[in-house]
Amino acid sequence: MTSHDLRDQLASLTTEAFRPELAEIDRLPTLDIARLMNGEDAGVPAAVATQLPRIAAAVDAVAARMSRGGRLVYAGAGTAGRLGVLDASECPPTFNTDPERVVGLIAGGPAAMVTSVEGAEDSEELARRDLDALKLTPDDTVVGVSASGRTPYAVGAVEHARALGALTIGLACNEGSALAAAAEHGIEVVTGPELITGSTRLKAGTAQKLVLNMLSTITMIRLGKTYGNLMVDVRASNDKLRARSHRIVSLATGASDTDIEKALIQTGGEVKHAILALLAGVDGPTAGRLLQESGGHLRTALTHAAR
Numbered sequence: 363m364t365s366h367d368l369r370d371q372l373a374s375l376t377t378e379a380f381r382p383e384l385a386e387i388d389r390l391p392t393l394d395i396a397r398l399m400n401g402e403d404a405g406v407p408a409a410v411a412t413q414l415p416r417i418a419a420a421v422d423a424v425a426a427r428m429s430r431g432g433r434l435v436y437a438g439a440g441t442a443g444r445l446g447v448l449d450a451s452e453c454p455p456t457f458n459t460d461p462e463r464v465v466g467l468i469a470g471g472p473a474a475m476v477t478s479v480e481g482a483e484d485s486e487e488l489a490r491r492d493l494d495a496l497k498l499t500p501d502d503t504v505v506g507v508s509a510s511g512r513t514p515y516a517v518g519a520v521e522h523a524r525a526l527g528a529l530t531i532g533l534a535c536n537e538g539s540a541l542a543a544a545a546e547h548g549i550e551v552v553t554g555p556e557l558i559t560g561s562t563r564l565k566a567g568t569a570q571k572l573v574l575n576m577l578s579t580i581t582m583i584r585l586g587k588t589y590g591n592l593m594v595d596v597r598a599s600n601d602k603l604r605a606r607s608h609r610i611v612s613l614a615t616g617a618s619d620t621d622i623e624k625a626l627i628q629t630g631g632e633v634k635h636a637i638l639a640l641l642a643g644v645d646g647p648t649a650g651r652l653l654q655e656s657g658g659h660l661r662t663a664l665t666h667a668a669r
Contacts (some may be wrong), residue, residue: 375510375511375512375536376535376536376537376552376554376555377509377510377535377536377553377554377555377556377560377562377566378510378555378559378560379554379555379559380555380559381555381557381559384398384557387557398557399557399564402556402557402564402565403564403565403568405553405554405565406551406553406565406568406569406572407572409551409552409553409554409569410551410569410572410573412551412552413549413550413551413573416547416548416549417549417573417576417577418580419547420531420547420549420577421576421577421580421581421584422584423503423529423546423547424503424529424531424577424581425580425581425584425585427500427501427502427503427529428463428501428503428581428585429584429585429657430501431501432499432501432502432503432529433462433463433464433465433496433501433502433503434450434463434464434465434502434503434505434577434578434581435464435465435466435467435493435496435498435502435503435504435505435523436449436450436464436465436466436467436504436505436507436574437467437489437492437493437504437505437506437507437515437516437519437520438467438468438469438506438507438508438513438515438516439468439469439470439474439482439483439508439513439515439516440469440474440478440483440513440563441509441562441563441566441567441570442507442508442509442513442516442533442567442570443466443467443468443469443474443507443515444468444474444475445507445567445570445571445574446466446467446468446505446507446574447466447467447468447475448466448571449464449466449571449574449575449577449578450464450465450466450578451466452578453578453582455596455599455603456582456593456595456596457582457587457593457595457596458587458595458596459582459587459595464578465496467489467492467493467519469482469483469485469488469489469513469515470482470483470488482515483513483514483515484514484515485514485515485518486514486515486517486518486521486522487518488515488518489514489515489516489518489519489522490518490519490522492519493519493522493523493526498523498526498527498528499527499528500526500527500528500529501528502523502528502529503528503529503530503531504519504520504523504524504528504529504530504531505530505531505532505533505574505577506519506520506530506531506532506533506541506544506545507533507570507574508532508533508534508539508541509534509535509536509562509566509567509570510534510535510536510539510562511532511534511535511536511539511540511541511542511550512539512540512541513541516532516541517532517540517541517544520532520541520544520545521544524544524545524546529546529547530544530545530546530547531545531546531547531548531549531577532544532545532547532548532549533549533551533570533573533574534548534549534550534551535550535551535552535553535562535565535566535569535570536550536552537550537552538550549573551566551569551570551573553565553566553568553569582595585658586656586657586658586659586660586661586662587658589614589634589637589660589661590614592610592613592614593606593610593633594610594614594633594634594637594660595633595634595658596610596633598631598633604631607626607631607633608622608623608626610633610637611625611626611633611636611637611640614637614641615637615640615641617640621640622636622640625637625639625640625646628645628646629646629649629650630646632650634653634658634660635649635650635653636649637660638652638653638660638663638664638667641664642663642664642667642668644667649663652666652667
């Protein structure tokens, strides 16, 4: 593609559109600019809402595969790639997932998290190499993330993953995107022109963050990583999380502090196991066995324990 073709392509994207009414934004008082930005951001959730049926369908497909041991892989460049890496990195402490179960790939590798890697986003071959290193299976899911919906790295990742039989999702912020078309589940959250022309780290980035939150969080709910709205698979890796673990067990069981501490000690600090031990009146090893037999779903384990 020539530079002229690329300019024409970018000019056709709503995320790149110029807004003449904001041409003198730099002359406004700071508070007025803040109000403008806040007003722009307020429309993002409504744009996401239009895609909820597509998001829900994608989540159910992801959860079905992850329940069989599959992985959730995000692939993107620039802001989109960073958001994928961020979402992936938050799953282990929040849901006690193995770090290899939710993976974030960014064009250019880890260095691209803080420094632009020239040309990386334009390489479909780089996306193929990054995915091949993961040895994808049909139980895996690859989510290509790109505000424009045309980034070669994201589109190439989805096309390659689909050819390998993996589930594919394309998340873009323009209608009729190549990314959504390439994926089995296309999600296009149209947030419109940005406050600063072409700066898709703004509304488009916010929309992508909201959708990625949904994809990972609701998938984890479907996989039994929560009990109600409690993070029962939280990993207590620091003092704050240890205190949170105690509080979660308290909220779920209403048990005394002494009994909670005893249950957490007996179950090696595993919140879900401690809750089951307290509510079902079983010891730590029995709680572990019941949860294993129930696929990690606490509600199912409680039903089995009551039989």
